[in-house]
Amino acid sequence: MFTARSARATGARWRRKITAATLTVALSTAVITLTAPTRALAEDANITCTPTQNVFAIKPTGQLMLYKFNDLSSTTTPAFTGNPAQIATGFNTFSKLLAGPDGWIYGIRPAENGSGMFAYHWNGTAFDVFAKPIGGTLFNIYAVQSRVNKITIDARGDFYYLQDDGTLRRSKYNAADGTFTHQPVASGWGVYNAITAVGDGVIYARTPAGVLHRYHFEPTSDRYISHRVIGETSWDTFGSFFTVGGDTILGIRAGKTLLHYRYRIDPVPAGWVFEANDQGGGWDGFIDVAGTSNACKLTKSFVPATPPAPTENNSPVTVLQSSNGSLEYGYTDNIGRAKWGRQTDPTDFGGTAWTPLPDTSAYVGAPALVQGADGKLDITVRAANSRALGFIPTTPNAPLVTVDRAGLMATGVAARKSPVTNKMVLFSVDDAGGLWTKVEGVDGFLAWQKRSSTPVLTGTPVVGPGPNNTLTVIGKDADGTFWAAAWNGTTLSAFSSLGGSGFTGKPAIVRYPGDLLRVFARDADGRIATQKQSAAGTAFPGTWEQIGDAGQTWQGSPGAIISPDTGLVEVLVRGSDGNNYFAQEVAQGSGTWPQFKKIVTKFTEQYAPDPTPFVYTDSGDPKWAFATYNQDFQVRVITASTVTSSTPAKSAGVSKGAATTAEADPAFTVNPLP
Template sequence: MTTNGTNGTRRWTATAVAAAAALPLLVALPGTASAADAASCTTNGPTYAVSSTGSLMQYTMKAPINGSGGYNAPTTIGSGWHNFGLVLAGPDGAFYGFKSDGVYYGHRTDAGVWDVSPNRVSTSFGFLATAANRGQAAVDRDGWLWVVDEAGALRTYKYNSAANSWDVGRSKAHDDGWDRYNLIIAADAGVLYGRSATDGKLYRSRYDIASQRWIERHVLVSPSDWNQFESISSNGGDTLLATKSSTGEAFYYRFDENTRSWPVTTVKVGTGGWAAFRDVAAAPDNCRILKNHTPVTTALPKETGTRTAVIQAGGGKLHFAYTNNIGRLTLGTTDPADINNATWTVVPENEAFAGEPSLSTHSDGRVSVAVHNTTGSIWQRFQAATNSTDWAGWHDQAGAMVHHPVTGKAPSGTLVEFAADASGKPWYRLVAKDGLNFKGWMPLAGSGFTGPFATGTVRDGVQLVGKKADGTLATARFKEDGSLSAWTALGTQTVTGTPAVIVNPGYTVSVFATDAVTKSVVTAAQAAEGGAFGTWSALQGLTAKGSPSVLIAPNGKTEIVVRGEDDVIHNTGETVAGSLTWRTWKPAAQYEGAMPEVTATDPTAFTFTGPNGPVWGFVFRNSDDQTRVYTAGSTTIGN
């Protein structure tokens, strides 16, 4: 293979949105129109084409903002490029060639010198060189290689030529199901177009790498059949260069995400012959979208007196997690037959965290922990294997969330994390099909939520309950396909702290919280599955200092524990299962004849199976940060 030639000099120009011919593509999209420019472009932006004989040709487009004037005459800058099954252009003169034995990287300077001749930099990605898969990769303006793997998962990789290494930290699956497309095009940093494999329709998605948020996902931008084009690539800036199979002509398009329209459409920039090229790849940094969707990540303060999370995993062990007053995250595990012999680990010692961690179990029995780093990023990791004492590495889930994450479980067993951003808007992310990480954050309807959500698994989804800024609660039902019912206000009752949710037999939901004014524990419930919530009622006789923790005990009674204003854990429960008649509040963290223990945290109630069968208990920490566990039968609780 040989490389030669010169490269044009670039300069950035901000150009007004150009007028265009009538758009032949029907567009019905969400969004607010804006008169602001959507993109800016260089002049004489390069596009590369590989001829049937392997010559690498460079064309320069005179005006990439709108395609006006088409291309200058091409120059030959290399040979032997037909040996690659796929050639992609990257930013700043980078090239990627794919063969069955891996991917090759080359680089050409602005002066037209090949300072890096194509050489193999990975033995992976060989499948992209095949005719069936060559449409499953694209390089964006920031140099990320987007790949739809053979399972349909969308992943990103970045090659660092200076270090001769790959950034694989973000190679996890951002999404599943991208094998719905027979071609993906990277049209700016994180902007992907997908051509439907079934009908050729064009869909647009935008992913923010920094926050790991899907800004939009699989939004139809053209109902036309784009399968008529042999190749489609992009100069960046939401532009598309498409070569028509039947005529060999090249046409130019540009989408405006501000107005949700196509200000540039079907501009002919090349006459016959373009379909004969083996590859056509526009340089993805010729243009750029001007709007930045990366949110500000806010550092979080450390919190005092946070709850301990607890769960029994598939292997039978009890797992604990908490963050203490100085931000340390501590994980613990113990055999329920010997609770006092727990093993505790601080991980990682030099990081600081805030709020209650969220523990959950994957469908294969592995424990997952999600916790808010004080940097503002959410961190998550899985147990290495069921019953293992080892953990897999941490995943920085970013998110730019202000309110702490909580992990729920869909009816299928799929884990789903929920959190809210600075505006109180809820977001979610589902565990990927490979079970190794969670996919990107996806937005949900709603705003103005404060604090963590409470969740409960119901027949057809996850019931979400969140507190609004005015202290009232609202609820909605999330389904695994990403749909969300309308948010419904739970009356005018104002609460403080975090609500608790239980799902009763018959899939009715009950909500418990602490009254913002009286500090009584209050509750409201559905009378029928999926129905409206009834009026709020108070469980009199105790002034609460914290938020209640609630469960259905093995005997079928609803049990409640809460921290009182005396810093003692108090318990009440139903006199008869399902009666909603409550016992008198009694101190719970005490043995017969002893004084009740004083707590420094809210309690967490939990059920587990011990050597003598199912039982329930609660956990809290005292002022010395010692973890204390009480179980029904060993104390005064549940009586």
């Protein structure tokens, strides 16, 4: 419910004229005039309401009045059951009244009346909770006239409010212990001057020009699922609004009547079930009016189905070097245990300390690691119930902070930080193949937002560098064709096909100086293929070229990296024999790779996941390595060093002790992590 008592009607323009006879009913000291409605869509059975719907109103003299409406889901008249009842006094100390679900109401006092938010619970005959202070000073600013329109409460009792920076924020109240949990939901809402919740996560938002928007946030999945304009003009002519849920809304025109509306989002076509149903005059004299937020409910559930989350055996290790130089690792084993490792000194692999993620859930797939602008590491991993869980290390030896990031997605999560906005962003795919993002907002991540429905994607997307500080997002469709799009920090470009079909696994992305991109992937023949952009920011040519010997086929997805020493692109892959293989570009920018060679070290062990190559800095010296683990889930970091004429080569295909040049095969050293 939102209120602007200073507003005055200047007339309205409605799509339909209101016609019919008028009835007059005396209610208390007010005279309420009832007028028969004009209907739009046929009324439907997709809504249910309690037998009566409670509406609370504050008189200027402080009495809290209770009105019982008959059926605000329809155009039934007369609207009231009996006369209104006075159920409390002294409520004129509040400048804002909110009515939540199941009899909960809340008042916010301005500073001159003592300030603060207070909770009440009406059990149908009396208050069993009265004037309970809640929220501390959190909501005090919404007692100020310029902000009273910017707070509302939905059908499940969640508070939504607009912050001065344009963030829409949600706070959930736990009546048992009086605490709140908070989350930013959306950004860019500074264009609205009033909001009201008309259902479970359904928010109507009004612009100063009188345009009414409908947003739907689904709290169980934490998804922003729809937005549409539902009123083109004239909504600024109302002084205040209230609702009883179920997409009903009642508007009070200053000095005029109470007009009653109901919107239907489903079944299609969406539209107004009825508009401007006249419920009579006399309502503009109240300080504030609010209706029980869940008295009417839509019968359809908008909670997305929970997709299955089967175990992903041998998922790769994820690696990140933080801004303070530490190496951060994450992996999930084959029974769903996930671990995070921190190597404070990049030279001391044996000093890595491992922390198991809380075992309240089994986990699926590789954890996603990213560092926020505040320097904190952020870990997101998919749980076995398809909810994305976030874990944030705070201080040494302190428990991880756990955040439910929901989603109910069909894949794992990819995470990066946008170079444009310096904000973290998560990418995932739903069970219909649509790509969603969850973008960092102020003090937390915003709700998941769908970015694309086509192409229909499968599997966790891969996110890498892109031109002009963008991120490149690559997904694969059911035919095994890869598609690429660019994320600029706020929007996603259209996807373009990389051509071909039958590809398996995930691609690897490298960026050359000048923002040219090259991708590698395993094709339908089991071989590694590649293609490169012809110009920065352009689509890939769509033609793949196989690399390595014709008889070399591979087990998993490739990894690729540009060596900081030589500028050569190194391609890594796992063979069916459990060994890792590499192919080194023959010359910088040549786009030619000879046969893949087995990586030979003093360790004779087999490796389970695909290799994860990464560049890191050791005492200011850039190096490259790759992470993996053996059949016993013992993590290894295998470092690469440039072989010079005085350094014997250790790779297969180069005889021991042979003199080499800087372009010779690198030497590999296995570093066991604890």
